[in-house]
Each structure stands twice: as structure tokens, then as C-alpha cells.
Amino acid sequence: MTSFLTARRLRGVITGSAVAALVLTTAACGGTTRDDEDASSGDSGSSASADPNAEIPEGLAIAFLPKQLNNPYFAVADGGGEKAVGELKGDYSEVGPSEASASSQVSYINTLTQQGADVIVTSANDPNAICSALDQARAGGAKVVTFDSDTDPECRDAFINQATADGIAQTQIDLMAEQIGGSGKVAILSATANATNQNAWIEIMKSYAAEKYPQMQIVSTVYGDDEDEKSFQETQGLLQSTPDLKGIISPTTVGIAAAARYLSGSEYKGKVALTGLGTPNQMRDFVKDGTVTAFALWNPADLGYLAAYAGAALSAGQITGAEGETFTAGDLGEYTIGKDGEIVLGDPTVFKADNIDDFDF
Amino acid sequence: MAVDTSSAPVAGNATPPPARAPRGFTLPSGSVISTFLVLFLVIASFSVDGFASTRNLGFLLLDVVVIALIALPLTLIVVTGEIDLSVASMVGLSSAVMGKLWFAGLSLQLIIVLCLVLGAVLGAFNGLLVTWLGLPSLAVTIGTLALYRGLAFVVLGDQAVADFPRSWTTWAISSLGNSGIPNAVLPLLVLVAVTAVLLHATPIGRALYAMGNSEDAARFSGIDVARMKFWLFVASGVVSALGGVFWTLRYGSARADNATGLELQVIAAILLGGVSIFGGSGGLLGVMAGALLLASVRNALQLVNVPSDVLNIVTGALLIVAVVAPQVVARLKTHRPPARRSAGAQKGNP
Numbered sequence: 001m002t003s004f005l006t007a008r009r010l011r012g013v014i015t016g017s018a019v020a021a022l023v024l025t026t027a028a029c030g031g032t033t034r035d036d037e038d039a040s041s042g043d044s045g046s047s048a049s050a051d052p053n054a055e056i057p058e059g060l061a062i063a064f065l066p067k068q069l070n071n072p073y074f075a076v077a078d079g080g081g082e083k084a085v086g087e088l089k090g091d092y093s094e095v096g097p098s099e100a101s102a103s104s105q106v107s108y109i110n111t112l113t114q115q116g117a118d119v120i121v122t123s124a125n126d127p128n129a130i131c132s133a134l135d136q137a138r139a140g141g142a143k144v145v146t147f148d149s150d151t152d153p154e155c156r157d158a159f160i161n162q163a164t165a166d167g168i169a170q171t172q173i174d175l176m177a178e179q180i181g182g183s184g185k186v187a188i189l190s191a192t193a194n195a196t197n198q199n200a201w202i203e204i205m206k207s208y209a210a211e212k213y214p215q216m217q218i219v220s221t222v223y224g225d226d227e228d229e230k231s232f233q234e235t236q237g238l239l240q241s242t243p244d245l246k247g248i249i250s251p252t253t254v255g256i257a258a259a260a261r262y263l264s265g266s267e268y269k270g271k272v273a274l275t276g277l278g279t280p281n282q283m284r285d286f287v288k289d290g291t292v293t294a295f296a297l298w299n300p301a302d303l304g305y306l307a308a309y310a311g312a313a314l315s316a317g318q319i320t321g322a323e324g325e326t327f328t329a330g331d332l333g334e335y336t337i338g339k340d341g342e343i344v345l346g347d348p349t350v351f352k353a354d355n356i357d358d359f360d361f
Numbered sequence: 362m363a364v365d366t367s368s369a370p371v372a373g374n375a376t377p378p379p380a381r382a383p384r385g386f387t388l389p390s391g392s393v394i395s396t397f398l399v400l401f402l403v404i405a406s407f408s409v410d411g412f413a414s415t416r417n418l419g420f421l422l423l424d425v426v427v428i429a430l431i432a433l434p435l436t437l438i439v440v441t442g443e444i445d446l447s448v449a450s451m452v453g454l455s456s457a458v459m460g461k462l463w464f465a466g467l468s469l470q471l472i473i474v475l476c477l478v479l480g481a482v483l484g485a486f487n488g489l490l491v492t493w494l495g496l497p498s499l500a501v502t503i504g505t506l507a508l509y510r511g512l513a514f515v516v517l518g519d520q521a522v523a524d525f526p527r528s529w530t531t532w533a534i535s536s537l538g539n540s541g542i543p544n545a546v547l548p549l550l551v552l553v554a555v556t557a558v559l560l561h562a563t564p565i566g567r568a569l570y571a572m573g574n575s576e577d578a579a580r581f582s583g584i585d586v587a588r589m590k591f592w593l594f595v596a597s598g599v600v601s602a603l604g605g606v607f608w609t610l611r612y613g614s615a616r617a618d619n620a621t622g623l624e625l626q627v628i629a630a631i632l633l634g635g636v637s638i639f640g641g642s643g644g645l646l647g648v649m650a651g652a653l654l655l656a657s658v659r660n661a662l663q664l665v666n667v668p669s670d671v672l673n674i675v676t677g678a679l680l681i682v683a684v685v686a687p688q689v690v691a692r693l694k695t696h697r698p699p700a701r702r703s704a705g706a707q708k709g710n711p
Binding site: 069070093095096097098099101102103106107108110111113114115126127128129130131132152 | 410411414416417420424521523530531534608612613614616618619620621622659660663664666668669670673
């Protein structure tokens with residue numbers, strides 16, 4: 001299967017889903033609302049109280065519905081889910097459309113409703129378009145967990161958030177500070193100038209760096225528009241315009257790969273540090289040849305794993321999705337539900353030479 | 362349904378024989394595919410768990426409504442030998458405009474009227490390029506497929522407008538009583554009836570078949586070909602815009618990328634329904650059966666957990682069989698000796 005998945009495609013996919021996910025998580029709402037009417041959803045559906053000691057029954061039908069099938073990011077995430085369902089002795093299935101359009105997921109949700117699935121774990125192509133279908137599924141007894149890209153909180157029981165904006169931004173600054181000794185000029189190679197997530201992270205990066213590493217200066221931000229070629233040229237431009245540049249942070253998987261390719265073939269290899277958000281498969285060569293020391297990303301397999309456990313806990317009644325409830329997610333340990341039924345996976349995973357071969361995505 | 366045979370002699374000289382429904386085939390057009398549909402429904406009801414239930418019927422019909430709706434004017438267009446590939450983009454643009462206007466604070470009633478007017482304008486633009494400039498509709502509507510979709514993104518970007526009134530969005534997904542039949546099916550049936558009468562029982566319908574068989578002959582017999590085509594494209598625009606309004610309410614989300622690729626599903630239903638892509642033959646009954654059959658096959662296969670890739674392969678294969686089968690039949694008929702063939706062809710004509 002993985003042989004079909006080119007690095008190029010994966011890059012687009014990961015950035016795409018990262019962008020989509022964080023538009024939702026940071027902006028809290030993907031849809032524009034006409035008035036600011038506060039559709040407060042105090043109780044998120046179930047009125048039943050949680051029983052933390054409830055047993056998770058065997059044979060739960062847990063279905064994964066990614067944004068689209070044959071998408072390497074979701075293949076890895078769903079793989080994590082399959083592992084969890086195996087541990088729970090449940091009945092795992094993966095269904096989904098072959099194209100990631102807003103409405104294409106609806107008929108799959110309808111099918112799962114009709115089949116009587118116990119848990120639907122999904123990543124929404126549109127925060128609202130699948131809502132009425134999910135409502136029908138929940139009316140039919142299914143528990144709905146979203147991951148990666150949330151729906152309107154009213155339409156699901158819990159949302160697995162891969163990482164908070166703070167966690168993503170701070171991890172990258174810490175990695176850079178570690179590599180350049182906490183002082184010197186640093187530039188940012190971002191996606192597009194109006195990319196919501198990247199801009200949010202860059203804001204946090206700047207304030208966090210100013211506070212924690214006053215010797216480290218973020219001198220400029222350039223935009224590679226998530227295009228390989230443009231990112232490559234922007235990297236080249238940065239190194240020419242700022243000769244004493246110590247490091248580049250690229251919070252986008254397309255950017256970091258293009259920058260690494262430029263650095264590895266230039267005189268700056270090993271002299272200018274590079275970090276950011278990337279996938280192990282696209283960065284493996286650059287870590288091994290010394291261009292890159294460390295970079296970060298959340299682990300999609302853990303995301304799916306946690307989502308499956310959350311779904312099972314919901315179905316068994318261990319949790320109801322209310323703030324403050326806790327449950328145990330297998331190897332990942334204990335999690336607490338936050339506001340609006342949100343469960344944060346944790347800080348991003350840092351990939352280095354000594355662990356990168358443990359990951360394949 | 363008698364119409365296509367009566368207009369057949371006109372075509373005799375202008376279009377190659379395999380392009381049309383085989384001669385001497387006296388069943389009304391669409392009855393083959395309707396039989397297939399009934400057979401499939403019966404088999405699926407007995408062999409697929411959960412297929413025959415009111416809830417599933419509702420799911421299935423909701424998926425068909427917009428496809429069947431847009432197929433109505435498009436069938437007429439295909440019968441005349443033209444095509445409109447921009448229908449799904451008009452759905453998307455109408456959806457985007459609907460979202461934008463709702464965001465701007467207009468009432469839904471007014472927005473729907475404006476969307477329909479917009480659809481008429483978009484359709485008229487297609488129609489003018491095809492009739493005034495005499496450009497091939499395939500080229501024109503490939504262009505407007507991209508153009509209208511692009512405009513939709515200009516209007517709404519990658520935003521989604523989602524706070525439409527609950528009463529409207531609920532109407533769009535609810536069914537008539539406990540029947541499982543979605544509310545929208547009633548108005549759709551009215552439109553189907555109107556279109557069927559227009560195509561199969563009026564001089565206009567006969568003129569459309571005549572145009573599809575031989576445009577020159579139709580023109581010489583006094584049919585205003587350009588004017589008819591123009592209004593067909595306008596109708597296609599208006600109906601697509603209506604589809605966009607319904608789509609938006611059904612999913613409760615106005616987006617520029619709504620209904621991307623839907624044109625292929627509509628055309629698939631039309632071809633599966635036995636309408637010749639070269640024009641001049643086919644009927645509305647077959648198209649409706651084709652739309653239902655495609656949706657039922659998808660629905661049933663999903664219920665037995667067939668992956669979406671395989672599903673695409675199955676529907677693709679189904680379509681090819683539907684298009685190829687009449688051609689093969691026609692070829693077999695023409696494999697007779699030349700002398701007998703022309704005699705036979707003449708005899709077949711009323």
C-alpha cells in the first residue's frame with residue numbers, strides 16, 4: 001500500500017489536514033455565522049451520568065470514517081485505531097469516500113447508521129455538512145468521536161485534538177533554541193500569508209521566544225505558499241538576504257522539506273539549523289545526512305488510537321463527554337476531557353536520528 | 362415514446378446507425394433499465410441487510426433528488442445532441458451566492474429568487490455562446506464548468522456559511538410522515554411529470570428529437586433550433602440553481618466546492634437511462650430509472666461494506682455496459698448483407 005504513496009502527495013495531505021484541523025481548533029468554528037448568536041450547547045447531548053467503572057464490552061462495532069480513503073495520513077491514523085480496537089476486542093472497520101468533499105461523507109454515515117455501528121470515529125470534511133447525518137446516527141445509538149478536524153461540537157460526543165496551538169509553537173521554538181544555543185538570528189518559512197494556523201502559531205512563537213530566549217531574534221517571515229518550488233526559492237533568498245542567519249523554522253510540511261533539500265545541497269548544510277513540522281518519511285534522508293537535527297509533528301497513529309479508546313469509553317458509559325471526566329486509553333495512559341468535549345493528544349512528537357526509523361508515515 | 366421512432370427517418374441519412382437506439386426495438390425507451398432497476402431492488406431487498414427499510418429509503422432518495430432534478434433539463438439538452446457540463450458548477454455557484462447573501466442578511470425567500478435568476482443568467486450565457494457564436498456546447502460548458510466554479514470561490518473563498526434556519530434545513534432532510542420519502546420528492550415528481558409531458562407529448566418534444574437526429578432537417582422543417590437550444594440552457598441553469606439551494610439546505614452548509622463532480626453522476630444517469638449521447642433518442646422514464654439504479658447500487662454495496670474504490674469500478678463498469686450494449690446490438694443488426702440491411706432499415710420506418 002505505502003508504495004503508492006509518494007512523498008509529494010503525503011506532504012500536501014499532511015499540510016492540508018494540519019491546516020484544516022487547526023482552522024477548526026484554533027478558530028473554534030469553521031463556519032461563518034451571520035449573527036453572533038450564541039448557540040450555547042451546555043449539555044452535549046447525553047443526560048446520563050458517567051460511570052467510570054463501567055466495563056468496555058467486547059465486540060463493539062467501531063467504524064473509522066476518514067476525510068477520504070487512500071490518504072496516507074489517515075491510513076496511519078486509522079491504523080492506530082485498528083490497533084486500539086484489537087486491544088478492546090472490538091469489531092473494526094474503515095469506510096469512506098474516495099474524494100474529500102464536504103458532502104461525500106454523509107452517505108457513509110447513513111450506511112453506518114443503518115448498520116447499527118456502536119462508535120463512529122470521523123474526521124470532518126466540513127464542520128456542518130455532516131451534522132444532520134451524525135445526529136441521526138446518534139439518535140440510532142451510536143457514539144460519535146471526531147479527530148483531526150472537528151464538527152460543530154453539538155454534533156459529536158468528543159473531539160480528539162492532536163495538539164494545542166501553544167504546544168505546537170513552543171515545541172518548535174524550543175527545538176530551534178536547543179540547536180543554535182539559544183541565540184542568533186532566526187527566520188520563519190511559512191505556508192501562505194493568510195494561513196490561519198501558521199499565523200496563529202507564528203504569533204505564539206514570537207511572544208514565546210521573546211520571553212524565553214531573549215537572545216534569539218526572529219528577523220523575518222517569508223511565505224513559500226506551500227509550494228515546493230517557491231519554498232525552495234524563498235529559502236535560497238533568506239540565506240542570501242541574511243548572511244548571519246543561524247536557523248530556519250518552517251511550520252509546514254511542504255516548507256520544511258523544500259528548505260531541507262536546498263540546505264542539503266548548499267554550503268550552509270550543517271551550519272544553518274532547520275526545524276519545524278515535517279513527516280518522518282519525507283525528512284528521513286535529511287536527518288541521516290546531517291542537514292536536520294530534530295523536527296516535530298504529532299503522531300497520527302496515536303491520534304487514531306486515542307480516538308478509538310475514547311469512543312469505546314463513551315459507548316460503555318465510562319464517560320459522557322462532559323468536562324473533567326477521565327478515562328484510560330491503553331498504552332497512552334489517562335486522559336481528561338476538556339471544555340466542549342475536547343481531548344488533547346499531547347505535545348507533538350519530536351523526531352531525531354535515533355527514533356526516526358520507528359515511524360513510517 | 363413513439364416519438365423517437367417517428368423522428369428516426371430524418372436521422373437516417375445524417376447520423377451513423379450505431380449512434381441511435383436499435384431499430385425495430387419496440388419496447389418504450391427506458392423499459393429495459395426500469396426492469397433492471399426493479400430486479401435489483403427486489404434482489405437487494407432480500408439479500409442486503411438493512412436495504413429495505415424506510416430509513417434507508419430516505420437516505421437513498423435524498424442522494425438521488427438533486428441528481429434527478431438536474432437530469433430533467435439535461436436530458437432534453439442531450440436529446441438535442443448538445444451537453445451541459447457546467448451544471449455542478451452552477452450548483453456550487455448558486456450555493457456560494459446563497460451563503461453570501463444569507464450572511465449579508467437577506468431573507469431566504471428573496472435569496473432563493475435571486476439564486477434562480479442567477480441560474481437563468483448563467484444558463485443564458487451558456488446558451489448564447491452555443492447558439493449565437495455557434496460554438497460546440499461541449500467546449501463552451503467545459504469552459505463555464507471551470508469559470509462558474511472559479512466564481513463560486515471568488516464569492517465565498519474557502520469559507521462555509523452554515524447557520525441557515527433550522528426549520529428550513531430540517532425540512533430538507535425530513536420525510537413525508539413516516540414514509541421515509543423525503544419532502545423534496547413531491548415537488549421533484551411534479552417537475553418530472555411536467556418535463557415528461559413536454560418531451561413525450563408535445564410538438565416541442567418532437568422538435569427536440571428532430572434536432573437531435575438532424576439539425577439541418579429540423580431547421581428546414583421550420584423549427585427555430587437556436588431559440589429552443591437557448592431556452593434549454595436557461596432551464597438547465599435555473600434548475601441547477603434550484604439544486605444548489607436544495608443542496609445547501611440539505612447539508613446545512615453553503616460552500617464553493619459543493620457538488621463538485623456531480624455533473625458526471627447526472628450524465629451517468631442519463632446515459633444509463635438509455636439516452637444517446639449523440640442525441641435523438643431516449644426518454645425520461647429511463648433516465649429516472651438510471652438515476653435510481655446508480656444510487657441503489659451504491660447504497661446496497663456500501664451496506665455490504667464494499668470499499669469506495671471498488672464501488673467506483675462497479676458503477677463505471679455498469680455505465681460502460683449500458684452505453685456499449687445498444688451499440689453492440691446495433692452492430693449485430695448491421696452485420697447482415699448490405700442489400701438486406703438497407704431494405705430492412707426502410708421497412709423499419711413507419
